[in-house]
Amino acid sequence: MKMLRFFFFTLVGLMALEGLANGENDPKKQPRQGVRRIVIDAGHGGSDPGARGRYSTEKDICLAISLRLEQMLKQEMPDVDIYMTRKTDVFDPVTVKARMANEAKGDLFVSIHVNSAEGIRHRELSHYETRTVKNSKGKKITKKVPVYRTWTSPNPAKGTETFIWGNNKNEEKLGAMQENENLYLDSVSARELADFDPYDPVKFQLYSLKSKQYFERSALLAVTVEEEFQKFGRISRKAQQRQKGIWVLHAVAMPAVLIETGFISNPEEEDYLNSEQGQIEICTAIVRALKRYKFSLENKSSNTQSSISPSRGGQR
Ligand SMILES: [Zn+2]
Numbered sequence: 001m002k003m004l005r006f007f008f009f010t011l012v013g014l015m016a017l018e019g020l021a022n023g024e025n026d027p028k029k030q031p032r033q034g035v036r037r038i039v040i041d042a043g044h045g046g047s048d049p050g051a052r053g054r055y056s057t058e059k060d061i062c063l064a065i066s067l068r069l070e071q072m073l074k075q076e077m078p079d080v081d082i083y084m085t086r087k088t089d090v091f092d093p094v095t096v097k098a099r100m101a102n103e104a105k106g107d108l109f110v111s112i113h114v115n116s117a118e119g120i121r122h123r124e125l126s127h128y129e130t131r132t133v134k135n136s137k138g139k140k141i142t143k144k145v146p147v148y149r150t151w152t153s154p155n156p157a158k159g160t161e162t163f164i165w166g167n168n169k170n171e172e173k174l175g176a177m178q179e180n181e182n183l184y185l186d187s188v189s190a191r192e193l194a195d196f197d198p199y200d201p202v203k204f205q206l207y208s209l210k211s212k213q214y215f216e217r218s219a220l221l222a223v224t225v226e227e228e229f230q231k232f233g234r235i236s237r238k239a240q241q242r243q244k245g246i247w248v249l250h251a252v253a254m255p256a257v258l259i260e261t262g263f264i265s266n267p268e269e270e271d272y273l274n275s276e277q278g279q280i281e282i283c284t285a286i287v288r289a290l291k292r293y294k295f296s297l298e299n300k301s302s303n304t305q306s307s308i309s310p311s312r313g314g315q316r
Helices: 002-022 058-076 094-103 170-179 181-189 201-231 247-251 267-274 276-298
Strands: 037-042 081-084 108-115 120-134 140-153 160-165 236-242 256-263
Touching: 037 058, 037 094, 058 081, 058 108, 058 267, 058 276, 094 247, 108 247, 108 276, 160 201, 160 247, 201 236, 201 256, 201 276, 247 256, 256 267, 256 276, 267 276
Parallel strands: 037 081, 037 108, 108 256, 160 236
Antiparallel strands: 120 140, 160 256
């Protein structure tokens, strides 16, 4: 019986995969080819300020950039719908944001963030002080002791980096999904596979196929975004894979990137991130990347041989 079941599932699985490749299935269940709706997610908000600079917060910069990006996209890509996860200073947990994006049936999720690196601590000999101390025999003696001066200077880290959900531990990831079915179902329901059962080999194959496609598209966009930033003279810390701290990218049922637009911890970049010129440059680079991404998908000339390496870490 088990053998028969396995055979049946394999057969149906192969048929389903073939149907998907030939475009024979219900069109509602097809991966969408073009880019019709882009979800813009301004990071943090409300009670969650994100990283702090000398005078500004990540949440405010993310919102300002996202609103500007929305306006620019409406002008530059009029055939694309823009869905914003927030347009005001409000907080929603990433689970809610992921659900919003899935319910909006976006074709792409772009999360806007600002980076931060811890300040560098310094310690320097300032002077010597004469103090009276007791020696080991209990006798009072005077002694010269060094006094140090400590201070923190801003971390010089600067530039942009674009993250995608790491795909380097695929099996582990799928295992984690089976363990946490609720989380998984959340994202799958929007994939219009509402009756998804992670233990069902047919659905599992379909999921894997989509998952692979989303990964490749996310990687393509991430690399393109970084290329466009470099054209404005920004330092690119590259497109990177990561799994920590960017769960939202994994929970949305669409290709997804998280763009770190600059370091709020670097005074020069904090000014840039808050300036009109800086925000226009950032948005222009992202719009150009989105246009290139859309064009490559719609003209099927996408070559997603990206060289994204796993992240060494960083800060959200
Ligand atoms: Zn952030």
